[in-house]
Amino acid sequence: MTAPIPKPWIMDIAPYVPGRSKTDDGRVVAKLSSNENPLGTAPQARAAFDAAHGSLERYPDAGAAELREAIAASCDLDPARVIYGTGSDEVLHLAAGAFAGPGDEVIFVRYGFAVYEIATRRVGALPVIAPDRDYATDVDAILAAVTDKTRIVFVANPNNPTGTFIAREEIARLHAGLPKWVLLVIDQAYAEYIDAEDDDHGLELAKTKPNVLVTRTFSKIFGLAAERIGWGYASAEIIDAMHRIRAPFNVTTAGQAAAIAALAATDFVDASRAHNAQWREWFAGEIEKLGNAGLRAVPSKANFVLVLFEGQVTAEQAYHGLMDRGYIVRWLPGQGLPNALRISIGTAQETQGVAAALREIVAG
Ligand SMILES: *Cc1c(COP(=O)(O)O)cnc(C)c1O
Helix, strand or coil, X not given: CCCCCCCHHHHCCCCCCCCCCCCCCCCCCEECCCCCCCCCCCHHHHHHHHHHHHHCCCCCCCCCHHHHHHHHHHHCCCHHHEEEEEHHHHHHHHHHHHHCCCCCEEEEECCCCHHHHHHHHHCCCEXXXXXXXXXXXXXXXXXXXXXXXXXXXXEECCCCXXXXXXXXXXXXXXXXXXXXXXXXXXXXXXXXXXXXXXXXXXHHHHHHCCCEEEEEECCCCCCCHHHCEEEEECCHHHHHHHHCCCCCCCCCHHHHXXXXXXXXXXXXXXXXXXXXXXXXXXXXXXXXXXXXXXXXXXXXXXXXXXEEECCCCCHHHHHHHHHHCCEECEEEHHHCEEEEEEEEXXXXXXXXXXXXXXXXXXXX
């Protein structure tokens, strides 16, 4: 050996491809590639972030005590059972690190969140892909994939990149069908976009069952993607195991302060949810009008729409056509979706603009 050799399972990882922030020529009309909040963040959160600059030389609170209290108060949880991460991405990695390893299997859906595969392979475990049902999560397919080696099931609800959502009865049926040794991770990165009456009751399961972890993030509706803060909730035993491998000071001082203020800014969150629902429905309607050109919107409960291209104009052509007009969206050939574009809901102007650009592209 003439040089260090990475573990083989590490070299099997296809690196994560983030949403682009610049067009080919550098001109950006709208960045609709990363499901960020087009309304920004709450003014109170920005103010709290700004005020935190006085203690740059000090480490953050390693226990994130105030943040955990604020999260627990907002969702009626036990603060001792809240874990926090550098984005919920870190929480997903902690789950994989604590509960899966070489020889184990981890299940997720075919069009699932890209981080699940990276987190699985990183610990030397084997990804097992459950087929979708018309792009949505198929509980029966997941249950059929379970073996003695299964250790984790990752389900995002709503799912990214499809935007699909399964009802609480389906989540309950999934949990009930899993062996007791399997950790069910319900990734709720977009939970705040769901109307309260449609809640999938994932947190209720995490409160009462010994094998359910719910993850949430401040990156999406709260508009704090730059600060990288997520959290998770599970039994005391699961949280204890995850803390053992968590980086000691993984959430910044300014980030903790901003997140606490963001949780209190319920008006901003409500306005963001209403804006998103209004423009998502409008945008899906515009796509429906392009149905004769082979465009189809997958039904979404999140802050983006997956648009399928099943006619003359391909997703790749539309991706470049939008790019030429300054609209950055996500084309996902690396995730098995060469026929689709994921388009985040932007401001009113951005959403109308991207719809008009698609009409133009389809008209040739
Ligand atoms: C965006 C997203 C996350 C995590 O984002 P963080 O910024 O790391 O908190 C997790 N899961 C899904 C499904 C997402 O879309």
